[in-house]
Amino acid sequence: MFLSFTLVAAMGFGGVLPWARRMIVERRRWLTESEFLDLLALCQFLPGPNVCNLSIAVGARFRGVKGSAAAFLGITFLPFVIVIILGALYESYGDRPGVTGALLGVSASAAGMILAMAARIAQPLLSRRPGEALPVMILVFAAVALLNLPLLWVIAGAIPLSIGISWWRRG
Amino acid sequence: MKGSDQLVALALCFLTVSLLAFGGANAVIPEMHRQAVDVAHWMTDRQFVSLYALAQAAPGPNVMVVTLIGWHVAGLEGALVATAAMMLPSVTLTFLVFRLWTYFRHRRWLETIQNGLTPVTVGLVSSSAFLLAKTSDHGMLAFLLTASTAALTYWTRVNPLWVFGVAACLGGFGLL
Numbered sequence: 281m282f283l284s285f286t287l288v289a290a291m292g293f294g295g296v297l298p299w300a301r302r303m304i305v306e307r308r309r310w311l312t313e314s315e316f317l318d319l320l321a322l323c324q325f326l327p328g329p330n331v332c333n334l335s336i337a338v339g340a341r342f343r344g345v346k347g348s349a350a351a352f353l354g355i356t357f358l359p360f361v362i363v364i365i366l367g368a369l370y371e372s373y374g375d376r377p378g379v380t381g382a383l384l385g386v387s388a389s390a391a392g393m394i395l396a397m398a399a400r401i402a403q404p405l406l407s408r409r410p411g412e413a414l415p416v417m418i419l420v421f422a423a424v425a426l427l428n429l430p431l432l433w434v435i436a437g438a439i440p441l442s443i444g445i446s447w448w449r450r451g
Numbered sequence: 452m453k454g455s456d457q458l459v460a461l462a463l464c465f466l467t468v469s470l471l472a473f474g475g476a477n478a479v480i481p482e483m484h485r486q487a488v489d490v491a492h493w494m495t496d497r498q499f500v501s502l503y504a505l506a507q508a509a510p511g512p513n514v515m516v517v518t519l520i521g522w523h524v525a526g527l528e529g530a531l532v533a534t535a536a537m538m539l540p541s542v543t544l545t546f547l548v549f550r551l552w553t554y555f556r557h558r559r560w561l562e563t564i565q566n567g568l569t570p571v572t573v574g575l576v577s578s579s580a581f582l583l584a585k586t587s588d589h590g591m592l593a594f595l596l597t598a599s600t601a602a603l604t605y606w607t608r609v610n611p612l613w614v615f616g617v618a619a620c621l622g623g624f625g626l627l
């Protein structure tokens with residue numbers, strides 16, 4: 281389990297999830313497609329890094345605490361070592377114009393990728409219940425992106441409000 | 452004891468961020484930026500964005516930006532403390548909820564909660580995109596790069612590594 285998740289992490293440039301699905305569902309057949317989607321729903325529902333949560337859930341499903349620990353270390357250990365090496369290189373060469381420029385390019389591009397990710401998450405909800413979802417999305421965006429408010433306040437206000445709206449308009 | 456103060460600050464910062472990360476690491480980029488740049492003054496705007504890009508370009512989960520922030524602040528100890536603080540609360544919660552999940556998976560109230568959480572996640576993730584774009588898009592070409600990556604990722608299944616490669620080359624040659 282440790283090795284499989286290490287492999288997933290090593291291949292996961294710019295997003296580990298597709299590789300995790302391939303390994304868990306197609307290669308190892310640890311889970312069926314629907315079991316995988318079910319666990320993924322749990323991990324997206326809870327706070328925290330999704331793929332790390334997923335490693336915990338898949339590990340727990342098969343070997344309890346030990347499975348979780350093995351899968352979690354698999355998904356984090358190699359990436360940890362790699363970013364430390366990159367961090368050390370950045371300390372020495374980070375101020376060269378070529379390097380800052382390249383990193384600026386990657387972050388400009390990553391901004392677009394994350395925007396598309398937000399659109400993908402929003403799309404099904406907006407087509408089903410736009411009247412409830414859109415105001416909350418705009419409110420949270422305004423609070424975090426425009427007003428730069430502490431996330432704790434935003435979460436403490438927005439989650440009860442949004443769940444309240446969703447409960448009131450249920451069924 | 453400046454060093455251990457920094458470690459405590461890193462731990463406190465990421466222990467809370469961990470439990471607020473509805474939608475994963477990409478939902479909390481503005482909060483990490485606020486903490487690291489505005490509150491703790493660990494780094495500048497540009498450094499933050501560079502570390503984020505470095506984590507994106509490396510293989511593995513994108514939460515690894517936390518490791519880099521820790522490394523930047525307090526070396527290897529900082530990296531370990533920040534990473535552990537970011538992971539442990541949420542991962543423990545997942546482990547505990549995992550058992551209950553099978554029972555509650557198809558209850559109506561769970562669906563109600565999920566319907567309530569999703570718009571919050573969308574607001575957070577789009578704020579992250581906005582913050583990165585605001586900090587890195589200084590010219591028309593950078594803005595176009597952001598827009599075209601968004602379109603490519605939304606409508607096609609192109610591997611992000613290629614897009615990042617092109618983006619890094621454009622930036623590396625000083626075109627952005």
